Amino acid sequence: MTQLNIIVTGGFGELGTAVSHAFSLNGHNVCRVDFASAPVTIIDHTLDLAGVDLNKPLDCQKVTNAVKDKFGGIDVLVNIAGGFSWGMLDNSELSDWERMFGMNLLTAVSMTKAALPEIKQSHAGRIINIGAIGALSADAGMGAYASSKASIHKFTESLAKELADTNTTVNAILPSTIDTKTNRAAMPDADTSSWVKPESIADVIQFLSSTAARSISGALIPISKGG
Template identity: 40%
Template sequence: MFTDLPIIVTGAAGNVGGAAARLLAERGARVAAVDMVKDRLEAAVAALPHAERHLACAGVDLLDPAACAALVARVTASFGGLYGVVTTVGGFAMAPLDQTGLADWDRMFALNVKTTWAIYQAAVPALRARGGGALVGVGSVAGLKGGAQMAPYAATKAAVLRLTESLADELRSEHIRVNAVMPTTIDTPQNRAAMPDADTTRWVTPEQVAETMLFLLSGAASGVTGQLVQVG
């Protein structure tokens, strides 16, 4: 499905990003795995099928446009181009109004929106150069309807959804597709620790989220752009 296609995966040492990188590698892609945590990233890449075909890109600051541009330049030089980006970097926090400051807003906006914008902005020239490609991000159902004590998180995930729709419309004529998934609660060790009494049977797995992202990235979704797909 992805034979020899060069694809960047951000957050590749994390739960969803790790699942996406592994599934892409299994299906023949050449993966440029990006994460801040060097040892975890290198271990994750070493465990991928045909590890020698992939890149471990540690320590890339996705809030720095120059660092994102340098990442894309490295990937295109190593792989001969770029087909797509799967971006899974983000953050979550909950707090009531009187315990939420502007720093909390800034952190959520940086993690959820700016990281997505910066890697997309850096990647688009490389996608143009090959005649098109695909960008897939992570929103949340909280971006459709907010919940108590989740104002900064919900608002910034809503921003990711509007960013996705806007870029899809902007880039459609250049054959660059932009879509996002909207997971419900993902079954991760972190969420299990934070919500020990929750009914986890209703949660989605990182692999289910990653599979949906890969569909949106793939040629099977060649006519799909500007879509916000709920998972779970």
């Protein structure tokens, strides 16, 4: 097994932790990046970088430099950092839309731009973004969130074509509702039987990072089955 050097943004959240833990268990080097304070729990083979503002290109470049110095290069970037908000248009402000696009799209664009030169030098570079099934057909009140996630879908497709002549693939995961403590607290009466476990998403990300997925690029992969 080839050891990979991986960046996971939003790495301190429940999904980021599950993805980082899965990579670590398989012996890979992981850099967890987050704006939040560093978590108490330490994961083996992991570099934790806290207080990183992924909307700032300089912060993203610092992450790239730190990973290169620590691990020697970058093979995989998993763009998980993001957020959610609900609001009808007549009750929302332009700043609400700017916030969603900043959190869900620009964090991925900025970190990808900073890491791309290193990823392209990898024998098998991988960029994996997190979109949303809810962005394929948006419900009322989901305008800002769904628009920002739909932009991730198009960013993924476009970048995959830009990198078609390289060894780097670009794909996006489109989960339905993720079974996290935060979502359970926000929707206490919901039927969670169809919610997707973070570990299930981590499994798909592991596959997309493997040599078995070397011919998959530009794909938008829905993950919607619970259990």
